[in-house]
Amino acid sequence: MSAFGSRAEDLDRDDPLADFREAFALPEGVIYLDGNSLGPPPLAALEDLNEAAHEAWGQGLVRSWNTAGWIDAPTRLGDRLAGLIGADPGEVIVADSTSVNLFKLLVAALQARPERTVVLSEPGDFPTDLYMAQGAVRTLGGGRRLDLREPEDLEAALGPDTAVLLLGHVHYKSGRVRDMAGLTARAQAAGALVLWDLSHSGGVLPVELNACNVDLAVGCTYKYLSGGPGAPAYLFVAKRHQDSLISPLGGWMGHAQPFAFEDGYAPAEGIRRFACGTPPILSLTGLEAGAALALRAGPARLAAKARALGDLFIEVIEAGPAAAALSLASPRDSGERGGQVSFRHPQAYAIVQALIARGVIGDFRAPDICRFGFSPLFLSFAEVEAAAEMLGEVVAERVYEDPAYSVRTAVT
Amino acid sequence: MSAFGSRAEDLDRDDPLADFREAFALPEGVIYLDGNSLGPPPLAALEDLNEAAHEAWGQGLVRSWNTAGWIDAPTRLGDRLAGLIGADPGEVIVADSTSVNLFKLLVAALQARPERTVVLSEPGDFPTDLYMAQGAVRTLGGGRRLDLREPEDLEAALGPDTAVLLLGHVHYKSGRVRDMAGLTARAQAAGALVLWDLSHSGGVLPVELNACNVDLAVGCTYKYLSGGPGAPAYLFVAKRHQDSLISPLGGWMGHAQPFAFEDGYAPAEGIRRFACGTPPILSLTGLEAGAALALRAGPARLAAKARALGDLFIEVIEAGPAAAALSLASPRDSGERGGQVSFRHPQAYAIVQALIARGVIGDFRAPDICRFGFSPLFLSFAEVEAAAEMLGEVVAERVYEDPAYSVRTAVT
Numbered sequence: 147m148s149a150f151g152s153r154a155e156d157l158d159r160d161d162p163l164a165d166f167r168e169a170f171a172l173p174e175g176v177i178y179l180d181g182n183s184l185g186p187p188p189l190a191a192l193e194d195l196n197e198a199a200h201e202a203w204g205q206g207l208v209r210s211w212n213t214a215g216w217i218d219a220p221t222r223l224g225d226r227l228a229g230l231i232g233a234d235p236g237e238v239i240v241a242d243s244t245s246v247n248l249f250k251l252l253v254a255a256l257q258a259r260p261e262r263t264v265v266l267s268e269p270g271d272f273p274t275d276l277y278m279a280q281g282a283v284r285t286l287g288g289g290r291r292l293d294l295r296e297p298e299d300l301e302a303a304l305g306p307d308t309a310v311l312l313l314g315h316v317h318y319k320s321g322r323v324r325d326m327a328g329l330t331a332r333a334q335a336a337g338a339l340v341l342w343d344l345s346h347s348g349g350v351l352p353v354e355l356n357a358c359n360v361d362l363a364v365g366c367t368y369k370y371l372s373g374g375p376g377a378p379a380y381l382f383v384a385k386r387h388q389d390s391l392i393s394p395l396g397g398w399m400g401h402a403q404p405f406a407f408e409d410g411y412a413p414a415e416g417i418r419r420f421a422c423g424t425p426p427i428l429s430l431t432g433l434e435a436g437a438a439l440a441l442r443a444g445p446a447r448l449a450a451k452a453r454a455l456g457d458l459f460i461e462v463i464e465a466g467p468a469a470a471a472l473s474l475a476s477p478r479d480s481g482e483r484g485g486q487v488s489f490r491h492p493q494a495y496a497i498v499q500a501l502i503a504r505g506v507i508g509d510f511r512a513p514d515i516c517r518f519g520f521s522p523l524f525l526s527f528a529e530v531e532a533a534a535e536m537l538g539e540v541v542a543e544r545v546y547e548d549p550a551y552s553v554r555t556a557v558t
Numbered sequence: 559m560s561a562f563g564s565r566a567e568d569l570d571r572d573d574p575l576a577d578f579r580e581a582f583a584l585p586e587g588v589i590y591l592d593g594n595s596l597g598p599p600p601l602a603a604l605e606d607l608n609e610a611a612h613e614a615w616g617q618g619l620v621r622s623w624n625t626a627g628w629i630d631a632p633t634r635l636g637d638r639l640a641g642l643i644g645a646d647p648g649e650v651i652v653a654d655s656t657s658v659n660l661f662k663l664l665v666a667a668l669q670a671r672p673e674r675t676v677v678l679s680e681p682g683d684f685p686t687d688l689y690m691a692q693g694a695v696r697t698l699g700g701g702r703r704l705d706l707r708e709p710e711d712l713e714a715a716l717g718p719d720t721a722v723l724l725l726g727h728v729h730y731k732s733g734r735v736r737d738m739a740g741l742t743a744r745a746q747a748a749g750a751l752v753l754w755d756l757s758h759s760g761g762v763l764p765v766e767l768n769a770c771n772v773d774l775a776v777g778c779t780y781k782y783l784s785g786g787p788g789a790p791a792y793l794f795v796a797k798r799h800q801d802s803l804i805s806p807l808g809g810w811m812g813h814a815q816p817f818a819f820e821d822g823y824a825p826a827e828g829i830r831r832f833a834c835g836t837p838p839i840l841s842l843t844g845l846e847a848g849a850a851l852a853l854r855a856g857p858a859r860l861a862a863k864a865r866a867l868g869d870l871f872i873e874v875i876e877a878g879p880a881a882a883a884l885s886l887a888s889p890r891d892s893g894e895r896g897g898q899v900s901f902r903h904p905q906a907y908a909i910v911q912a913l914i915a916r917g918v919i920g921d922f923r924a925p926d927i928c929r930f931g932f933s934p935l936f937l938s939f940a941e942v943e944a945a946a947e948m949l950g951e952v953v954a955e956r957v958y959e960d961p962a963y964s965v966r967t968a969v970t
Contacts, residue, residue, distance in 0.1 A: 171616040184620040187611060195611045195840065199604050203787055204583040207919060208596040216787060243835025245809030246658055253697060269821050274810035274835060277823040285665055285697055285806040294821065368836070374615055375628060375839035394697040397657030398686035407924055409681050409706065411689040423655025423686060424780070427787035428607065429838035507619060512819055 154458065157527035163443055163451050166523040169435075170372075177529045177536075179508040182346065182486050182519025185372030190435035195374075198431040219430045220378075220399075220421055226437045227371075227380050230445060231344060231363070232354035237382055239417045240367070240430060244345055244379040245274045246395065247364040248312075250420055251381060252282040254391040255310045255339045255362060256290060262309035262338070269294040272318045275343055279312055285394075300329070304336040311338050315353065316346035316484030319511050321456075321476040323351070323484055327358040334359065339387075345369060348380075349436075350452050350485040350522065352445040355382055362387070370448075370485060370521060372436030377429050381420055388416055397422035439523060451522035453480035455530045456487045459518060462534035463489065467542035475515055488517045489537075495554070496546035497537070503551070504540070506533045566870065569939035575855055575863050578935040581847075582784075589941045589948075591920040594758065594898050594931025597784030602847035607786075610843040631842045632790075632811075632833055638849045639783075639792050642857060643756060643775070644766035649794055651829045652779065652842060656757055656791040658807065659776040660690040660724075662832055663793060666803040667722045667751045667774060668698055674721035674750070681706040684730045687755055691724055697806075712741070716748040723750050727765065728758035728896030731923050733868075733888040735763070735896055739770040746771065751799075757781060760792075761848075762864050762897040762934065764857040767794055774799070782860075782897060782933055784848030789841050793832055800828055809834035851935060863934035865892035867942045868899045871930060874946035875901065879954035887927055898931045901949075907966070908958035909949070915963070916952070918945045 158164060171187050172178060178186060202214040211217045224238035231238070241247065252265060265279045276292065283290035295303045304311065311333040316323050330340045341362040347353050349370035355363055363382040367373035383391060392413055398404045399421040402412040413419035440448065457480050463472060475488040491497055491514060498510040508518040516537070520530065540546060570576060583599050584590060590598060614626040623629045636650035643650070653659065664677060677691045688704065695702035707715045716723065723745040728735050742752045756777035759765050767775055775794040779785035795803060804825055810816045811833040814824040825831035852860065869892050875884060887900040903909055903926060910922040920930040928949070932942065952958060 171612070173617045173619070176619070178619060180620045184615075184623075186619060187616045192611050192616065195607065199599060199607045199786070199844075200583070203596075204599045204604065205585045207585070207588070207590060207598060208592045208921065209914070209919070210787070211596075242654065242658065243809070243838075245811075245835030246654065246807060249807055273813065273816075273819050273821065276821050277808050277810060277813060280823045281806050281808045284804075285669075287699070366836075374611070375622070376836045376842075377840075378838060379835070392696075394693050395658060395661055396689050396693045397655070398689060399657075401685065401689065404685075405924065407685050409685065409688050411692045423657030423791070424778075424788045426655075426790060426838040426841035428789075428844055429841040430788075432611075432840055502621070507621070509620065512817065 154527040154531040157454065157458070161451065161527070163447055163522055164526070166439060166443060167526065169439055170524045172524060175505050177506045177533045179506065179518040179520065179533055181521030181524070182369050183509055184368055184375055185370060185436060185521060186524060187374065188372055188435040188439055191372065191374065191432050194431050194434055195428065198428055216427050219427065220425050221418060223430065223433055223437060224380060224417065226441065227348070229441055230353070231348050231365070231382065232356050233382050234356065234385065236416055237385055238380050239420055240378050240380045240433065241421050241425060242378060244343070244364050244366045245278050247379050247381040248275055248278040249282055250393045250395050251341055251362045251364065252279055252310060252312065253286060253394040255341060256282060256286055258391055259309035259339065262307055263288070263290045264307045265292045265310045265312055266300065266303055266308050267292065267294055267312040268297055268300060271314050272343065272345065275312060275314065301332055304333055304338060306337065308333065308336055308338040310341055312341045314343045314346065316351065318346055319475070319515050319517065320488055321484045321486040323482055326360065330358050330360055346484050349440045349448070351449045356384070360384065367433050371433065371440055374429060374432030377433050378426060383417060383420060393420050393422070395422045399423060399425065443523060448522045452485035452520045453483060455520035455522065455525055455527065456480055456483060458527055459487050459520065459530050459534045462531055463538060466535065466538035468538040471541050485521065486517055486519045488515045490514045491516060491541065493546045496551040497540055499551035500540045500545045500548065501536060504536055506536050566939040566943040569866065569870070573863065573939070575859055575934055578851060578855060579938065581851055582936045584936060587917050589918045589945045591918065591930040591932065591945055593933030593936070594781050595921055596780055596787055597782060597848060597933060598936060599786065600784055600847040600851055603784065603786065603844050606843050606846050607840065610840055628839050631839065632837050633830060635842065635845055635849060636792060636829065638853065639760070641853055642765070643760050643777070643794065644768050645794050646768065646797065648828055649797055650792050651832055652790050652792045652845065653833050653837060654790060656755070656776050656778045657686045657690050659791050659793040660687055661694055662805045662807050663753055663774045663776065664691055664694040664722060664724065665698060665806040667753060668694060668702060670803055671721035671751065674719055675700070675702045676719045677704045677722045677724055678712065678715055678720050679704065679706055679724045680709055680712060683726050684755065684757070687724060687726065713744055716745055716750060718749065720745070720748055720750040722753055724753045726755045726758065728763065730758055731887070731927050731929065732900055733896045733898040735894055738772065742770050742772055758896050761852045761860070763861045768796070772796065779845050783845065783852055786841060786844030789845050790838060795829060795832060805832050805834070807834045811835060811837065855935060860934045864897035864932045865895060867932035867934065867937055867939060868892055868895060870939055871899055871932065871942050871946045874943055875950060878947065878950035880950040883953050897933065898929055900927045900929045902926045903928060903953065905958045908963035909952055911963035912952045912957045912960065913948060916948055918948050
């Protein structure tokens with residue numbers, strides 16, 4: 147038994163979320179520290195998907211748009227997610243990908259601030275956020291541009307040209323949490339709108355969009371929410387903006403009367419105007435169960451456990467044989483961290499491959515990050531301790547030097 | 559036995575596609591004439607979905623992006639669909655919805671013809687096509703506009719202002735087929751690019767994109783291709799345009815190096831630059847089997863049977879008791895028709911509801927269209943004959959006057 151053994155046992159015994167583990171399908175022999183990239187399937191999601199395919203699609207056929215509730219799934223799921231991110235019903239819709247939703251909201255926001263030209267963000271934020279901002283300013287033209295400033299320079303850069311401040315709530319590499327309330331207030335004081343990407347916070351941290359007076363947000367559902375690979379994303383538009391913002395992607399599902407088949411676009415009332423085309427029902431179905439589980443656990447308990455798991459992981463690494471070789475790339479204070487912990491090492495890629503070969507699945511982020519996610523719904527403290535010991539061993543014994551672990555086949 | 563009984567029997571006996579019926583899951587007691595709205599599941603799709611959920615998602619977890627081929631699914635499926643629409647490998651990708659793909663290609667095309675301001679289309683074409691065009695010109699600004707002209711006036715409207723001619727290959731209400739080769743040539747002679755929507759032709763008619771020198775196309779996969787409800791759409795960009803067109807929605811999956819996580823957007827080589835966010839894998843998985851079945855049957859045999867089914871339906875209606883009450887809203891010449899036949903009647907909505915209650919599923923399109931799709935992979939001539947006789951009876955006996963059939967609950 148390791149030095150931390152009894153501590154992990156104690157933590158597991160006192161874990162109020164311990165029973166949620168039984169709600170998930172997970173392979174034998176794996177410690178899964180990548181639920182922040184792709185959450186595992188809830189058993190109920192597998193049942194829902196089976197029913198959606200065999201019964202709703204196969205037996206109901208086209209009638210299921212009405213009888214199986216497909217047509218309302220984007221807003222029904224949106225209302226459910228609203229409860230996880232501090233939004234009200236009618237402020238969230240599930241649709242398209244995070245990338246597409248970013249474009250919709252960035253263009254709508256830029257058009258709502260026509261005299262302002264700048265989308266402000268930070269270098270090294272999740273790439274698709276920056277790419278979609280580049281696409282939005284390129285498409286709208288008129289001198290609009292994306293301005294990237296280091297975190298410490300962001301506030302000073304807010305000014306009369308700033309149309310939108312675009313930031314990730316939790317940084318995808320470091321896990322650092324942004325001050326949502328403070329940055330939102332300062333951006334709004336400068337006359338800008340704020341767009342938060344909740345991909346790495348929704349479903350694992352308390353998010354208080356309305357309490358922070360946030361204007362706009364997007365988020366991913368296949369990470370902590372376990373919606374399934376590539377499950378559709380969500381977007382939030384505060385009620386006060388819903389009448390004035392127009393989606394550039396105003397498709398038929400966002401029309402005031404989708405089945406009147408009129409030639410002219412007229413945006414739907416409310417959040418539904420941010421829908422676009424026909425929603426991918428099977429991928430939406432996979433999200434029902436994960437969203438319900440996260441709601442039942444509650445953001446406060448999710449965050450407390452995720453952070454405690456991360457703290458234990460850091461402690462075990464730093465008390466172990468690889469302490470000197472690995473440098474912490476995440477905030478040490480768990481209150482400043484999301485559900486993940488990253489360490490830097492020049493051989494990060496090979497280290498992650500060596501861990502995967504031993505059943506500990508984390509992920510690599512270029513150039514030198516080993517990233518580990520601590521999904522609180524299915525991980526135990528004992529697993530996290532064992533994973534940290536395995537990482538220590540792989541690094542201290544230079545297991546990663548085996549050339550097999552350097553072959554770059556992996557893409558995610 | 560009806561007057562057409564032996565004819566339908568003969569046609570079924572000689573049907574080279576008869577065996578494909580066994581490849582589909584269909585409910586008992588239903589004649590499904592709405593495969594042009596939502597195709598039924600191939601049995602193999604149900605198996606694929608089960609495997610994708612339990613094995614690839616549940617056991618493979620995040621590793622399945624590599625080991626289950628998820629990352630390549632959009633281009634692998636695109637190459638498969640290319641064989642159905644006269645495109646070459648590397649010219650088609652499966653991504654997003656038809657609506658989103660329309661926006662990508664319209665904006666890219668408008669930016670490639672900066673001195674031209676008009677998207678030309680026709681009134682009454684599928685609404686989302688027109689809505690997305692309205693969104694594209696609204697977003698780009700610069701005096702750009704959507705100009706709608708009646709079919710007989712379209713050619714005369716092509717001129718030095720026309721940037722893009724946008725048309726549905728087969729009209730969603732009438733089933734009328736457009737002259738793809740002729741209209742493409744005339745639009746290009748006027749200096750415009752052409753964008754075809756193949757939603758109602760791909761997988762049921764021979765489509766010859768490259769033989770017709772088409773520039774751009776989009777299409778839907780949940781109709782004749784049986785990809786499942788809201789399955790992702792496809793888009794085609796001719797090889798000659800791939801280097802010069804830039805998607806406004808350049809997300810990380812369309813980046814030259816998605817996993818280098820660079821701040822600056824650099825479009826991928828080839829068709830992959832038109833991908834955007836993370837693809838909805840479960841919804842993509844549902845498409846594998848339907849696309850394979852359509853390829854195996856082949857567009858020529860699919861079209862021949864679909865048209866013969868439609869001819870039989872028209873014949874039975876017009877020889878029956880409702881001949882005078884129903885007016886054909888589709889071309890009589892099957893060579894000018896896609897896989898569907900529509901009839902007009904002032905009580906079209908209630909007629910369709912009465913038919914559904916009797917197990918014949920077609921659909922209503924406002925204001926007065928009863929639309930019937932003749933998917934050639936799973937329908938028999940005997941079923942189509944029986945459905946036509948049922949329609950004749952519902953109309954001739956005024957079954958539709960039952961108030962139960964006028965309640966507007968259905969949305970599709």
